Amino acid sequence: MILTRRKLYMLPTRHGLLFSLVLLVIFMASVNYNNGLAYGLTFLLTATALVSMLHTHRNVSGLDVRILSCNPVFAGDSAYFRVTIHNAGDYARAAIWLFCEDHRQLLHVEPSTTAQTEVPVTTGCRGYITCAPLRLSSAYPLGLQYTWSAPITSLARGVVYPRPAGTLPLPTNRSQAHFNESGHMLDGDDFAGLREYVPGDPPGHIHWKAVAAHQQLLTKKFAGEGTEQIWLEWEQTSGSTETRLSQMCKWVMTAEQADVRYGMTMPGLRLKPDRGDRHYHRCLHTLGLWGME
C-alpha cells in the first residue's frame, strides 16, 4: 500500500503546542514593544513551523508499505510478519516509527531502497493469522507536529500451529513392518544422492560444489536416515479436538527430535512416514488448519 495524501493525517505534538505558546509570548512582546524585528522573529518562527508541516508530510508520503508472509508459529507465540517499506523517492526518510499493536520500532529508509523488518503479532489460537494493522508515524524534522498513516492491512496470512501440549508418550508401534519402504539396510554414512535444501539441514551436509555450479542449495542425502518409523494416530489421543491436536503436535515435535521416521493418520487423511523439515511442517500445517478448510 502506497501512503498517499488521503491516507496521512497530521496533528501537533505536545511540543508543538508548547511552541505555539512561545510564539504567542513573542508575538505579545512584539505588539507591546512595537518592535518590527520582533514581529519578524514571530513570523519567521511561524512560517518555519508551517513549512515544517510539509516536510513532516513528505517524510512519510509516498512510502510503499507491504506486509509479506510470516513463518508458521505455535499458538501463543508471536508471529513475525515480514514488512517491506520501499522508498521510491530520491531523499532519505528519517525517524519513521512503525506501530503494530503494542510494538513500535524506529526505521530509516535511504533514497530508492527498501527497508525490511519484522513485526511481531501475538497469536491466540491455531489456524490462519493475518497481520494486525500497521501504522507509520513521524514527527521529523522539527518535532512540532506529527503525521500518521491510516491502518495498513494485508491479505497475507500465516499459519498458527496448535500449541504443543499433552502427556501421552510417543506411540511405540515400530513393529508394523509392512509400512517399511526401504528393503535393505544401508550404512549410515553412505552417500545416497542429492535433494533440495530444506531449512534446518546441517551445514555440513550442503553440497557446496553444486551450489557453485547451479546457484541452488542442495543437500547430500545419506542412507541410514529414518530407518525406524512410527505412526502417530488420531485414535490414540482423547479429549476435545483442540486437546487432541495439541497432543498430536507434541508427538510430531518429539518424533522429529527423536530422529525417527514418523507418519500421521487423521480421520480421512494419512501422511506417509518420513522425516525432515518439510515433512515436519506438513504435519504441523495439517494439524494447525484441521477442520478449517
Next chain:
Amino acid sequence: MIKLFNLRSFRPPDRQPDRLACNWVLISAAMSIGFHFHHLPLWLTAFAACILLWRYFIENHAWRIPGRAVRWLLLLVSAVVIFRHYGTLLGRDAGVAYLALLVALKILETRSLRDYLLVVFLIYILVLGALLFSQSFATGAYAMMVILVSTHAMVRLNRPQPLVQRQTLRLVLTLIIQALPLLLVLYLLFPRIQGSLWGLPHDAFSGRTGMSEEVSPGSINQLHEDDSIAFRAEFEGLPPPPGALYWRAFVLSETDGRRWTRHRGPGDGSAGWRYQSAGPATAYTVILEPHNQKWIPTLELPRSPGPYSHRARGYILHANAPVRELRRFELSSSLNYSTGPLSPYETRHNSSWPLEPSRRVRDLLHSWRQHATNPRELVTQSLDYFSRDPFRYTLSPPLLSGDTLDQFLFETQAGYCEFYASAFVALMRLSNIPARLVAGYQGGEWNDAGNYMIVRQSDAHAWAEVWLYPQGWVRVDPTAAIAPERIELGAGALRRLEEQGAGIGLLSINEARRLIAPDVLRQLWQDLALRWDSVNNSWNKWVMAYGPRAQLELLKLLGVKTPNWVNIVVGMSLAILLLLLGTAALWMMRVRHKPDPAVKLFHKFCRKLKRIGVERRPDEGPSDFAHRVISTRPDLRSPVNHVTNTYITVRYGRLSSSGLPLLRKLVHEFKT
C-alpha cells in the same frame, strides 16, 4: 474516546537525544547568551559560560550530572544576586538576566527530548530579548544566525540516527528558504496595532537620549564626540547646499543670563506660525532615530505639518507622542521665507535680558551704536567683532563662571557654537533687537551609496535668530563668521583640524580641505562605512519604520482602497494557504518516483507466468508465489526458483548492483 486513544498511541515517542544533538543545543545557547554580552553583568555571562562548559564535559567526558540540591542552590543563589544587582524582578533588563540564567541552568539538567526542546524555546525568547535592545541590521543578522543554529539543533534532536552534517544543514536551509515567502506575507500584511497592549516597563527606552533641551555655555568644557546617528534625510531632487542645511530642533528664548531654555508662555505657540515663502518648497523625508522627545528636525522653515505631528512655538514641528521608535516623517520646507511682524508680547519676550551688563559690555555696545545706524548694521558689526582676533573657535574651551558674558567677551574669548550664538543673542537683546537661540543640527554627510544624508549627534549646532524689519526672523550664525569650516566642511572637519593642531578659522576653505583630506585607507574605510549605513537605512525603512502607517500606505499601493482588518486577515490567510500549497506542489512534485529496476524485471516475470494462468496476488511475497507456481507447474521448479532467489538477493540483499544483470538475463530467458 477510542479515536482519542488512537491519536495518542501513534505519536512518535520521545527518545533521549544523542551527544551531538546536545552539543548543538549548547552552541545555540552560548550564541543566544552571547547576544546579551553588552546587556548582562560580566559575572553573569561568565557564570553562564561556566555552566555551559560544565554541561559539555558532562555530555562528552562523562562527568557527573549535579544533584537536584546543587542545581536548586545554584538557581537560588544566582537569582538572589541578580535581584540585588537590578533591584527588581521585573523589566526588560532584569528579565533578560533571569532568562539567560534559566537557559544555562535548565540545560544543566536536560535529559529527555522534551527538556531539550524547552531549552530551544527559551533560546527563542532570549533572542526576542536581544531584539528589544537593538533592531539594527547587524542584530537582525545575528538573530538569524542563532535561529539557524537552534533550528539545526532541533532537527538533530528529532533525528535519532546521525546524518551527514551537510544534509542536516541543507534541510535547515531549505526550511528557512521555504519559510521566507510566508514570512514576507505575514510581516507585510499582518495587521499592526498602534500602541502598546499594556504598560511598558520603566526601562523600556533607557539609553535612548537625544539632545538636551537646554543650553548653558561654559558649564561643560568638553563637547563629547558622539558619532551616533541622529537622523537620516532623503531629498526629492538635489539636497540644498551646506549653507542652507540648518536643521531646526528647538528654540530657546527664555534665559536667566546664563542658562537658555524653551519659552513656556501662554498658548501652544502655534498661533504665531505665519510666514510668506518665496521660491519652491524643498520636499524631504526625515527618518528620525528614537530620542524620547517630541521635536522633529526640519529645515528652516517647515511648512504645514503632516499626519501625526503638529506645530509648536517658534516654527518647530512636534510629533504627537515622544519618538520612541524609528519614525519616518514626510516634510517640506521653504528655504526662503519672511515671517513678518512680531506681536508686542513676542517682541518684549525676545528682547529681555535679566542681568545688568558689565561696564566693558556697555562700552562695547556703545562704541558699536556710534557706527551703526540700524539693527542690520549692528548685526554686521557684531559678526565682524567675533571674526577678528583674539576670538578663536575651539571644541575644548575654558570653563566660565560668574558673569559669563563679560568673561567670554573679554577674557577667555574661546568657545564653540553655543558660546558665540548665546553671546551674540545677549548682545542683540542688550541693543533692544529681538533675538533668540536656535538649537538643532547643521550639515550632514551625504551618502552616495544610498542617496540620503546622515546627520549625527556630533553635527549638533546652535545659532541665533534676530528679528529685523521688514522680513522678520533672520538666521544669523556667528560660527559661520569665525569658523566657516564648520559650515562648509562639517563638524568632523573641525575635529580633525584641531587634532592636526591647525587653528580654526585661519585657513581658507580649500587649504583646510587639503589639510584634512583622508588618506587612501581612511577613504576606503569611510566608503565602506557609508555602504554599511545605506544597508542599515533600507533595513530601517522596512523593519523599524514599518508600522501601522507604513502598512496602510503599502496596502493603498497594492490597490486596497479601504483596508479594514477583516479583509486584510482573510487576504493574508489566503495568501499563506496558496503559498503553502504552491510550495508543496512545486517541491513535492519534483520527487522522481523511479521504480526499482529489479521490481520491473520481476513484474515482467510475473506477466509471463500470468499467461499460463498463475497470477500473483498483490500481497503475496516472491517466495510464496514461487511455491505456488511450482506446485501447479513442477516442471518449472528450477528456473522459477532461480529467478526468485536472484530477485530476493538483488532486492533485499546487499549485492544489488552485481546481481541485476543476472536477473535480467534470467527473466529474459525464462520460458513457460
